[in-house]
Amino acid sequence: MADIAVPLVASAAKPGQFVIVCLKGTYSERIPLTIAGSDAEKGSIRLIWQAVGKSTAELGHLKVGDEVENILGPLGKPTHIEKFGTVVCVGGGIGNAPLLPIAAAMKKAGNKVISILGARTKELLILEDEFKAFSDEIIIVTDDGSYGKKALVTEPLKEICQRPDKPNLTVAIGPAIMMKFCCATTKPFDVPTVVSLNTIMIDGTGMCGGCRVEVGGQTKFVCVDGPEFDGHKVNFDLMMKRMQAYKKQEAQALEEYKKHRCKIGL
């Protein structure tokens, strides 16, 4: 996690938007990260990520006071916030981070907010207290049962959908597979479900089409048309395949990077 000073981005950032971070130099990878919070007064934004590749691992090795090359944003369309009634906010793993400002804004708009936070294990659960601060109801689940209930997020989500006063909206942010199953869960109950997609991205301005997904049979660009979409229309299977595109090469780069760091004794 990091708070980064970028006054221009901070003053414009709205819940649901993201930035693209360039670590250093002209040729480093451009990493899209959803904004987990912003403070216009301090001029900073909060980013939270998980080290999955070389670039995110490098990002994690930054120390307080370090600088990143540049941050582009805020990108994407902000979340549509209004008073819907009851809103279920489902976060999985690192997805809790971008979900936080959205859930808070939903509460502020007068909604009843039920938060379901999931993680693989206790240590990986983030932002629980922050969510507690405003949620009307909070449910914690872990895959291994080390904390909260041993379940997947879809289990409590289904129970909530079965309640007599079924929710008016679900917002689900997390790994693609989690969002896919959240959508499959809410669909039979006709609960509208918004998901925030985190695809491969290059420019983030609609220029390359690398972030394209199929929504309702049409091609959409996540960076300009999203990142949020009607989850019931998203072709998750296709999206997950596309996200695997560089897995081999990225794993190789991460290995190299780790080896390199060991060698120089970090």
Place this chain on the structure above:
Amino acid sequence: MNKNFYSVAKKDTKLNEQQLLDELLKKYKDGTLKPSDRYAIPPQPMPQQDSVKRRSNVNEVALGYTETQARLEALRCLQCKNAPCVAGCPVRIKIKDFIAPIVEGDFQKALDIIRENSLLPAVCGRVCPQEVQCQLPCTVGKKFKDVDKAVSIGRLERFVADWGKKQHEHTIPTVAAQTGKKVAVIGSGPGGIVVATDVRRAGHDVTVFEAFHKSGGVMVYGIPEFRLPKAIVQEEIDQLKAMGVNIICNFVVGRTKTIKQIMEEDGFDAAYIGVGAGLPMFMNIEGEHLVGVYSANEYLTRANLMRAYDFGKGADTPIAMSKKVAVIGGGNVAMDSARTAVRLGAEKVYLVYRRSEKEMPARVEEVHHAKEEGIEFHLLRNPKRILGNSEGVVTAIECLKYELGEPDASGRRRPVPIQGSEFTIDVDTVVVAIGNGANPLIGQTTPGLELNKWGNIIVDENCKTALDGVYAGGDIVLGAATVILAMGQGRTAAAAINEYLKTK
């Protein structure tokens, strides 16, 4: 042929060239040089990098004329009274006037004359489609009934511009006294660069806002190094900075701030929108979402701007390690993608185009170069669907054969599919290079701006939009067009902005 013999032969041509030039110059000075002498001069070929060697490097392919070649080529120009070439040039460079001093070896004078109309001669000399512009109506080409034999105006322009760079000719344009007025230039492509220069010259404060982390627009993220070295574009950007133009990168107008905010909150008096086309079109066929299918923009950006060819060696952006690549399209973007694929190590590169070679919108030189580099052309063919394996990775494209029918709206004969002519080509990568539409971001976030049905901004003859103080030009107005047209509109818009600011 033995190596020695080859170098001797080369030396001989050089000697012959020099002799020929001396003889011609003598006649020229005596005033006895006749048009028939000029016609007899062989069109000077462009020296170029060996077609095998260049497959594995990204260095520039066309090396540029020698001084002798340039003067010989300049002597081919008849100095026609009516100079039909000038009408073919979108910015009306005084072509015969700049060619004449080349004959005499006064390259500075030639450069000054070009500069009156064009700010980016080193770029335009390299990338303009001269064969459909100034060289198309050239009298010499007409005489031989072959546009390839026209005076090579573009190569001469490039020669003069490169000569200027070699002299370290960094004449920074003079800037008038500060007016205290502020102008925002949105997008740092060729149009934006020209507007920034001309408006800054008039003494206004100029800030360029660029979404990417590097300035230069398509000239840096699209057109590859082997055709337009990045250093050339960088010099133009450095010149802007030296003139006192502010350049802010990583600023997406419409997201970081809207045009309205820039004008109202930040006190800019006028703005130029030069954001380019930048919305890749897809074919909307089955399989286009498979892994290994790229838009040309993505493919070229990964390769160029992010240097994916150095992945793991200082660059962190991966690109497919392709062995067999199919590029769909017939324009410059398609040629650039195919030739980039060759340089990224592909063993087979196919270019699939639905019309015939005659209709290809790419510059002829690029088509020649692509063929020399071993790219296999599949003309009158078009993909019907893209096939993939169970992991969602491309394995082949299925194409249909086409024939040319009646001319369509563009005047080109419409390609018609031949039923039942399906065949497949095995590939692991498909690059879609069929054009770019207008990026909707500015339109969506700027109320009051008028757009046509394709999303291009509507402007009047001064490049003014429906909003006061807001001007636009280049690809966002014209649809995907050319560097020179963007430059031309930049000039027009800058003049109008300078005029407008006088009244404010």
